[in-house]
Amino acid sequence: MAQSSVTRGGGFSTWLVRSLSRLVLLLVVFAIGALAMHFGMHAGDRETIQAWKSQAESLQAELMRAQADLAALRSEAAVQAGTQRVLQDRNTELQQELGRTRDQLAFYEQLIPPGPAGTVAVRAFDIQADGEFLRYRVLLTRNAAPQAEPFKGRMRFVANGRSQGKAVKIELNSPVVPAASETAASASGADPLALVFDQFQRSTGMLHRVPGLSIQSVRLEILEGDMVRASQDADLNRAVPDRAGVLP
Known part of the structure; x- marks a missing residue:
């Protein structure tokens, strides 16, 4: 009877140890998993933030290029407008000069004497x-x-x-x-x-x-x-x- 009790007591201890070991193992695995998930989530956040930063920098550079192009177009438009005004003024002057020349030509043509060539x-x-x-x-x-x-x-x-x-x-x-x-x-x-x-x-x-x-x-x-x-x-x-x- 005594031996049977001892045997049962030793079996319980062994089961308890094994159960505790399993529990500790499960806790360790759970902790490791939690840590891995935590670091994995933070790693994903860092990658996302880095991607956003890269996209923002790219958009900023594109915006600067667009602003530079816009400034260049405005400057070119101003130059073209100035050139157009100069050309319009010159065209007006040439038309007036042409009108005066035609008037002079018509006047002098009236002075050409009639008669044989060479008169x-x-x-x-x-x-x-x-x-x-x-x-x-x-x-x-x-x-x-x-x-x-x-x-x-x-x-x-x-x-x-x-x-x-x-x-x-x-x-x-x-x-x-x-x-x-x-x-x-x-x-x-x-x-x-x-x-x-x-x-x-x-x-x-x-x-x-x-x-x-x-x-x-x-x-x-x-x-x-x-x-x-x-x-x-x-x-x-x-x-x-x-x-x-x-x-x-």
Whole structure:
């Protein structure tokens, strides 16, 4: 009887030990699992936060690029607007200049004399006393095609007056190159009365006054070689009208 009790007591102890061992093992496993879950959850949070940070940084960089592009577009738009205004102003100026040029062309086309091709005409001639000189202004036109050879000749001024009680005619000479001329004869040493032009010629210059000669009028002759192609008289003491502004 005693031995059986001992045997039962030893079996209980062994079961208790085993049960406690199992319980401890279960607690350890549970603790390990809890710790693993805890650290796993926190690790997931860190990964999520890191992903959000990366996404935020990417969006920030993209936003900065978009702002830079927007600033560049605004600057380019401002430059284009300024360039457009400049071009519009220049276009307006060119249109106005074209209008004035067309008006001048129409005016001068009216001055072209009728008649055979190559006809030269004196459209305006004015001469006035200026101290010891005579100042002249001349406008010539020629009926010629744009591709025709230029007219080449010279001007000759003949004074009609009285000297020592007698009527005389004296050719006047130019002491200087014309003050304002559209001829090609303004080079140094060239004849200041020479003419080279296509359709229009404006010329101004000075002539010597002859001592002792009382000039009543001056005759302008346009020469081509020795041939007089056109002529016109002007009174010295009476201004000649500018023919609607054709004289400078």
